[in-house]
Amino acid sequence: MIDFWLAAGLLLLVALSFLLIPILRSRRAQLEEDRTALNVALYQERVAELQTQQEEGVLDAAQMDAGRAEAARELLADTEGVAAPRVSRLGKPAPLLAAILVPVLGLALYLHFGASDKVELTREFSQAPKSMEEMTQRLERAVAAQPDSAEALYFLGRTYMTQDRPADAAKIFERTVNLAGRQPELLGQWAQALYFADGKQWSDKIQALTDEALKADPKEVTSLGLLGIAAFEGERYQQAIDYWNRLLEQLPADDKSRIALQGGITRATEKLVASGGQVAKAPAAKASALLKVSVDLAPELKAKVQPGDSVFIFARATSGPPAPLAAKRLTVADLPATVELGDADAMMPQLKLSNFPEVQLVARISRAGQPTAGEWIGRSQPLSSSTTAPQKLTIDSPDK
Structure with missing residues (x-):
């Protein structure tokens, strides 16, 4: 959890910066405003001094005007570039109060609505438990967090x-x-x-x-x-x-x-x-089905397919559910290939080859990797699921 709280703290600092930066800028603006007021006061004092000298006969009218103009130029030079003061309706206490409330409120909301317990459980489950008791405790906390x-x-x-x-x-x-x-x-x-x-x-x-x-x-x-x-x-x-x-x-x-x-x-x-009893004989088990199939690609299609295209080989009941009874997956690069389809390859336990008397073999090429739709296909004639002779299947037709 340390890295999580470090990341949360970093995000909190970013959020606080949006509140504190305006306060710092306002302080800088206040300093500039105070400096401007001081320059104005110095200007007024200089003008008063010039007027006193004119009244005493030290300066004539022309010298008085020249001195006043010089003082004005100095005032303008000192205040040049200073922006006009902006009046804040919220005042200084509001940003400071928000800077305190944001982290406190954020932490309170996270502790109430957040998922720190789930984060901690995720970290724990990423490591192997040291004992069965530790695993039990983890699972109990997981159930408590996700009832x-x-x-x-x-x-x-x-x-x-x-x-x-x-x-x-x-x-x-x-x-x-x-x-x-x-x-x-x-x-x-x-x-x-x-x-x-x-x-x-x-x-x-x-x-x-x-x-x-x-x-x-x-x-x-x-x-x-x-x-x-x-x-x-x-x-x-x-x-x-x-x-x-x-x-x-x-x-x-x-x-x-x-x-x-x-x-x-x-x-x-x-x-x-x-105890004097006799074991009843169990009924003979139904023989499992196993079909051996050799699959190849028609010569005219070899230039139209890619080595990485998926090849799905499966058997389905001719009269029954459309779902495959047994399936294997290869690629075009594997062809020609020989595969075996049997009860062990059943997609569902109740849908085994041996449960259906007649099946059809199908091989399909799908660039998208979808077993139910593709570009090219090959089908066999219906045959008995108990067939033991090797079968040949050629992919030679567009899949429509």
Whole structure:
């Protein structure tokens, strides 16, 4: 904050200069006015002296006129260049009073309406925290400074969960939901915090939150994991296995939590078998789609494009939403190129290649870098999303 206050002080000095400079000028004008009055007094004294000498017979009329003219010339020479005095209606106290009130009033207004706390928080967040406690304090101050920031509330709630403060986290997640809406991820986080805050006791409210979250997004990971935990604690091992298997499908292959999750599934399986039960076989997973596409530019277009022009390669459903199911971005300089479009490249989780039986491949050149509009385009014939044979796509037509 030191540099901020230095800058504010510099601006204050500039503002005060507009008030103080006129005062200094008025003092200079007063000095000039006093000097002019003194010169006039000296002139009058000289004229009186000449008149006395004329009355005593020392000077004749011609000498008297010459002396008077000489005194007048000296007066004019001494007062030449002196501006006429300006009368100030405000007087001297008003600028001095304003010079005192401006900084005081400015400081008071800034402390009331300003954002010094937010400036300080911005400076703090630009530096890495030294401990989790310091990070928590920063987030708490951020929430206090911006109580309507759903993002700040969300991160504070997650931090409370890592510090084993689920009751505090539940209150924060409830505020986040009220601000950001009933998003599935937020509902799952809220339900999880409530579950641990209540000593791992399931309740109708927690059930309602997880049901709402999974209805909006059947793949919401926090709700799936929480339902699996609750089922395991309630000795409903088959349900725990099912929920955790669904969660396992959503995690990336390199996610470290997969090991712990797989361990939980193994323990639930062992307890189910030990109690005389039998693990139900999960339905066969739907094979993921993967299309291999070779993209090239028609020879007649090579002179009409620039190496830096963007090239968007994507697959879209022939019967379904217009949004791309999978997409890659290259430049003209990369052509010819071979890319793979699969479920891992899905723009949205619910819009995967494998969810649509028939798709079309599209390659578009856009100088403006816009995937939805460009100058040149190439399209394939409709093909099955399960196609494994390599495909060829040539950009050869104007994009209309």
